[in-house]
Amino acid sequence: MNFLTMLKDVSEKFRSIVCLGMDPLREDIPLREANVGRAIYAFYEAILDRMAKEKVFPAAVKPNYAFYAQYGFEGLEALHGLIALYRKEGFPVILDVKRGDIGKTAEAYAKECFEFFNADAVTLSPYMGYDSIFPFVKNYPEKGAYVLVKTSNKSSGDIQDVPTPDGPIYEHVARKIIEWHSPGIGAVVGATYPEQLRQIAEIFISTGKEIPLLIPGVGSQGGDLESVLPSLITGGSWQIHRINSSSAINYAYKRFPGMHYAEAAVKALKELNEEIEAIMGER
Amino acid sequence: MNFLTMLKDVSEKFRSIVCLGMDPLREDIPLREANVGRAIYAFYEAILDRMAKEKVFPAAVKPNYAFYAQYGFEGLEALHGLIALYRKEGFPVILDVKRGDIGKTAEAYAKECFEFFNADAVTLSPYMGYDSIFPFVKNYPEKGAYVLVKTSNKSSGDIQDVPTPDGPIYEHVARKIIEWHSPGIGAVVGATYPEQLRQIAEIFISTGKEIPLLIPGVGSQGGDLESVLPSLITGGSWQIHRINSSSAINYAYKRFPGMHYAEAAVKALKELNEEIEAIMGER
Numbered sequence: 001m002n003f004l005t006m007l008k009d010v011s012e013k014f015r016s017i018v019c020l021g022m023d024p025l026r027e028d029i030p031l032r033e034a035n036v037g038r039a040i041y042a043f044y045e046a047i048l049d050r051m052a053k054e055k056v057f058p059a060a061v062k063p064n065y066a067f068y069a070q071y072g073f074e075g076l077e078a079l080h081g082l083i084a085l086y087r088k089e090g091f092p093v094i095l096d097v098k099r100g101d102i103g104k105t106a107e108a109y110a111k112e113c114f115e116f117f118n119a120d121a122v123t124l125s126p127y128m129g130y131d132s133i134f135p136f137v138k139n140y141p142e143k144g145a146y147v148l149v150k151t152s153n154k155s156s157g158d159i160q161d162v163p164t165p166d167g168p169i170y171e172h173v174a175r176k177i178i179e180w181h182s183p184g185i186g187a188v189v190g191a192t193y194p195e196q197l198r199q200i201a202e203i204f205i206s207t208g209k210e211i212p213l214l215i216p217g218v219g220s221q222g223g224d225l226e227s228v229l230p231s232l233i234t235g236g237s238w239q240i241h242r243i244n245s246s247s248a249i250n251y252a253y254k255r256f257p258g259m260h261y262a263e264a265a266v267k268a269l270k271e272l273n274e275e276i277e278a279i280m281g282e283r
Numbered sequence: 284m285n286f287l288t289m290l291k292d293v294s295e296k297f298r299s300i301v302c303l304g305m306d307p308l309r310e311d312i313p314l315r316e317a318n319v320g321r322a323i324y325a326f327y328e329a330i331l332d333r334m335a336k337e338k339v340f341p342a343a344v345k346p347n348y349a350f351y352a353q354y355g356f357e358g359l360e361a362l363h364g365l366i367a368l369y370r371k372e373g374f375p376v377i378l379d380v381k382r383g384d385i386g387k388t389a390e391a392y393a394k395e396c397f398e399f400f401n402a403d404a405v406t407l408s409p410y411m412g413y414d415s416i417f418p419f420v421k422n423y424p425e426k427g428a429y430v431l432v433k434t435s436n437k438s439s440g441d442i443q444d445v446p447t448p449d450g451p452i453y454e455h456v457a458r459k460i461i462e463w464h465s466p467g468i469g470a471v472v473g474a475t476y477p478e479q480l481r482q483i484a485e486i487f488i489s490t491g492k493e494i495p496l497l498i499p500g501v502g503s504q505g506g507d508l509e510s511v512l513p514s515l516i517t518g519g520s521w522q523i524h525r526i527n528s529s530s531a532i533n534y535a536y537k538r539f540p541g542m543h544y545a546e547a548a549v550k551a552l553k554e555l556n557e558e559i560e561a562i563m564g565e566r
Contacts, residue, residue: 023387023388025387064384064388064391066382066384066388066389066391066392066395067387067388067391069391069392069395069399070390070391070392070394070395070398070399071399072395072399073356073359073360076356076359077356098382098383098384098408099349099381100381100383100408100410101347101349101381102434102436102438103436104306104308104350105306105347105349105350106349108347108349108350108352108353109349109352109353111353112349112352112353112355115353116352116353116354116355125381125383125408125410125411126410126441126442127383127408127409127410127431127434127442127443128408128431128434128436128438128439128441128442128443129436129437129438129439129440129441129442129443130438130441131436131437131438131439132436132438148410148411151385151410151411153385153386153411153412153414153415154412154414155385155411155412155413155414155415156411156412156414157412158409158411158412158413158459159409159410159411159412159452159455159456159459160410160411160412162447162452162455163447163448164445164446164447165446169442169445169452172442172445173442176441176442
């Protein structure tokens with residue numbers, strides 16, 4: 001099964017287009033394990049158990065490599081274990097690594113992500129051009145590869161908004177993605193720039209190809225669902241896209257005093273699923 | 284001691300501006316260890332011993348993360364061990380990771396590279412803007428951070444050569460580096476584009492700031508020293524720059540039949556040091 005089909009199937013099965021970002025920070029995990037890796041694993045295992053109990057699910061998970069790697073081998077062991085755990089339950093795992101390198105190096109990164117960590121998809125940076133995308137999409141046609149187009153952060157414009165004869169750089173990258181197209185290729189577009197997101201979605205629609213969007217930036221970064229979601233209605237299946245939420249779900253216990261962290265996380269996930277359904281249900 | 288001072292001191296001490304890229308591939312390492320991590324460690328340990336014996340040295344080493352990570356934990360343990368080993372002998376270690384992420388993620392990557400792996404410098408991708416550079420250069424002022432400007436690969440032009448009102452994107456990034464300047468910041472510019480390298484070096488000279496270049500692409504990628512080195516004579520100390528060579532030194536035994544791999548590697552390193560000295564000595 002290729003990644004695009006997986007996205008559609010899972011979305012239907014779990015009635016969600018939410019991607020649960022998994023960004024562990026020792027100081028925010030309310031567990032007293034001495035081994036940080038075991039604390040991280042236990043934290044996300046409890047959230048998974050609670051999701052199963054309440055039958056509330058995301059439609060993908062996105063562990064961010066940096067958050068695990070900062071804790072050295074213990075953190076990376078937790079990452080390896082959590083990918084296996086969540087995949088076993090049927091969730092597509094997007095390993096957020098934002099790799100960008102060439103030739104044998106890119107091949108080695110693809111091996112790391114798809115063979116060692118066994119992820120279903122990765123995120124990639126386009127700065128080095130097609131050489132840095134090719135080894136992921138051509139050698140692993142059943143996997144996914146989301147290329148950064150317009151990112152959610154404040155200074156994303158430093159490079160991405162620079163004007164060129166064909167529009168800003170992010171538009172140029174969107175067109176390159178079409179040129180580089182293979183079934184698993186997708187795009188990262190931040191929810192904090194809804195106008196640019198609309199533009200990019202339109203560029204993709206005009207090709208008739210299904211290019212899944214991974215949309216970070218809702219919640220703590222300030223992205224607004226009302227202004228983002230309408231751009232996903234594109235004639236094709238809008239369920240191929242994913243709205244990512246990380247800390248607002250991971251650490252929801254901070255907003256719900258007295259509640260167990262896993263219960264709080266699932267409550268926040270449920271609210272996000274419902275909010276999306278309320279907006280999209282009208283269409 | 285900050286990174287720039289380290290670059291100058293080491294260059295003087297070892298009479299070299301070569302950066303030894305350390306890109307392990309199991310199939311190219313002529314050792315029969317069952318544990319690939321131990322094979323990698325032993326391979327580069329033997330090369331270090333041979334360098335000490337012959338008193339022939341590089342002026343930095345650059346392990347490329349992907350080559351280690353592709354072998355999972357065994358590979359990453361070798362990386363961790365080799366960084367400690369080479370640093371102990373006084374070599375600046377540039378961890379080639381090409382990371383590019385924002386906020387807490389960028390902070391976590393900086394922690395991974397500078398606190399867990401304990402590298403002296405890293406490589407970074409500029410696509411996400413200053414948010415992705417800031418946590419490395421501001422939080423670790425004594426460390427180095429080389430930002431990709433014009434890379435050595437064929438398709439580097441896909442994004443980097445796109446014209447803008449201020450010249451191609453790589454020029455725009457070079458000017459951003461000046462804007463973002465702090466003592467540890469440097470630039471990656473491929474030897475395969477000598478004309479662009481000259482241009483970028485000139486942009487940096489015009490600011491009066493010392494911005495170290497990391498120059499991959501000589502050797503197997505076809506970069507030519509005669510056309511690259513003159514651009515490094517800039518009035519300031521040209522010994523802050525580094526010419527990287529990876530596989531041409533690592534696997535030099537393939538070119539010298541019957542020779543031990545460590546002897547062959549040191550022979551290739553010596554030739555590169557001498558070739559550079561022959562060209563720069565005339566100036």
